[in-house]
Amino acid sequence: MDADSIKLISLSDELETSHNLLVAGFGALQEIDMGNTFYHLPHQLMASGFERVMKCYISLVHRGRTGAYPDQNAMKALGHDLTSLLDEICTSHFGGTSRPFVRSDHEFIRTDHVARECIRILSLFGRFGRYYNLDIVAGSGKNPVDPAAEWKELETEAVDPIPYSSSTEKMQRDYYPRVNAYLIAKMERVVRAIAMQFTIGDHQDPDGLLGKLAHWYANFRNLNDSELGETDYRRSVHILRQADDRWVERSDQEILASGWPTRVVTREEASFEWPFRCERVIVECRRTFFAIVNVGGFMFALNGAARSHLKVPDPHEAGVAILGKSIGPFIEMALKIGSPG
Numbered sequence: 001m002d003a004d005s006i007k008l009i010s011l012s013d014e015l016e017t018s019h020n021l022l023v024a025g026f027g028a029l030q031e032i033d034m035g036n037t038f039y040h041l042p043h044q045l046m047a048s049g050f051e052r053v054m055k056c057y058i059s060l061v062h063r064g065r066t067g068a069y070p071d072q073n074a075m076k077a078l079g080h081d082l083t084s085l086l087d088e089i090c091t092s093h094f095g096g097t098s099r100p101f102v103r104s105d106h107e108f109i110r111t112d113h114v115a116r117e118c119i120r121i122l123s124l125f126g127r128f129g130r131y132y133n134l135d136i137v138a139g140s141g142k143n144p145v146d147p148a149a150e151w152k153e154l155e156t157e158a159v160d161p162i163p164y165s166s167s168t169e170k171m172q173r174d175y176y177p178r179v180n181a182y183l184i185a186k187m188e189r190v191v192r193a194i195a196m197q198f199t200i201g202d203h204q205d206p207d208g209l210l211g212k213l214a215h216w217y218a219n220f221r222n223l224n225d226s227e228l229g230e231t232d233y234r235r236s237v238h239i240l241r242q243a244d245d246r247w248v249e250r251s252d253q254e255i256l257a258s259g260w261p262t263r264v265v266t267r268e269e270a271s272f273e274w275p276f277r278c279e280r281v282i283v284e285c286r287r288t289f290f291a292i293v294n295v296g297g298f299m300f301a302l303n304g305a306a307r308s309h310l311k312v313p314d315p316h317e318a319g320v321a322i323l324g325k326s327i328g329p330f331i332e333m334a335l336k337i338g339s340p341g
Contacts, residue, residue: 021049027233082123181324185229275325285338
């Protein structure tokens with residue numbers, strides 16, 4: 001096998017690695033809540049994933065223009081600053097902007113404050129913040145960088161926590177999923193903008209290498225604006241879905257004939273943000289305070305009492321409800337129909 005073929009295989013492997021790191025990082029970020037503040041894991045995964053995909057993309061564009069991949073000096077000169085890498089892509093490696101869609105994404109990654117803050121903080125983590133605590137211990141002469149603290153400030157800036165701060169349940173159930181979904185949507189759009197360049201960037205690519213490797217990021221490239229922030233990347237959800245044969249399944253007829261108070265609700269009639277990945281659900285209440293929702297024929301617990309008593313997952317946990325979209329109105333609905341009065 002010639003050297004160029006080996007390099008192409010290595011680039012393909014690196015793109016796969018970068019994709020898996022970003023997916024795992026977004027999933028780890030979706031796990032962050034009041035009981036899990038281990039930001040180090042998603043930061044490490046996302047920082048590495050972004051650096052790798054940007055360098056792979058720049059390498060492929062360089063190959064198309066010059067006939068050769070960047071050498072060791074050129075690769076080293078790219079550095080590890082994610083903001084600088086993104087700016088390099090925006091100014092020197094971005095094409096296809098005659099298309100309004102591409103031009104819009106290009107403007108977004110150049111100017112969107114929150115997206116660029118995500119990239120900046122991840123860059124700080126990758127370059128300076130990985131050993132924040134050890135730098136404190138060692139008395140580093142430089143001012144230690146705490147990416148987790150900066151990320152928490154960004155969370156507060158992105159989504160105001162005050163409306164959720166009246167109860168721990170609201171913070172846990174609604175605030176953290178909402179802010180994580182918001183930040184992931186921003187980062188997904190950055191990834192999508194890069195992924196689109198593989199196919200419609202109008203780059204010199206005589207050997208079609210960009211097109212050959214585009215499949216690694218097809219899931220990001222195919223995201224519509226309305227889908228940004230709605231993908232559930234959590235590994236725990238995929239594991240739970242594999243065990244769906246142990247979920248409680250009933251037909252609509254069985255649910256409605258159960259004797260418990262029920263109500264059929266559709267997306268069309270809802271006056272609030274619809275959280276489910278289907279158009280119709282059946283809300284149910286048992287023994288006054290066990291709030292249940294039936295989605296696609298499967299039973300899910302809307303509140304902690306139902307989850308504990310009935311041993312069924314909640315809809316966010318199972319991935320049938322979109323993280324960041326509240327199921328609170330359905331809890332209220334279930335408890336209302338189950339109220340004796």
